Amino acid sequence: MSAEAKSEFDSTMKSLNVMFIYNGHSWDAHEVLGLPAGAPLHMVEEAYRKSLESLQGESSDFIDTAYQAITAEIKKK
Numbered sequence: 001m002s003a004e005a006k007s008e009f010d011s012t013m014k015s016l017n018v019m020f021i022y023n024g025h026s027w028d029a030h031e032v033l034g035l036p037a038g039a040p041l042h043m044v045e046e047a048y049r050k051s052l053e054s055l056q057g058e059s060s061d062f063i064d065t066a067y068q069a070i071t072a073e074i075k076k077k
């Protein structure tokens with residue numbers, strides 16, 4: 001692939017991963033919710049609800065932050 005073609009490819013390629021910072025560490029929001037990168041909103045919402053149910057009284061801040069990162073990215077599109 002020529003340098004020009006590679007540059008054009010790189011500029012049009014978008015990452016499906018949504019990264020966020022929590023407690024000073026970088027996390028992949030889809031991975032936190034157990035989803036493949038680029039999962040559609042209905043899958044994100046379902047995984048979010050299941051994650052909250054499994055916490056059993058623990059703090060939901062980490063899960064909430066992952067969910068908010070994904071939904072904010074979806075709203076940008």
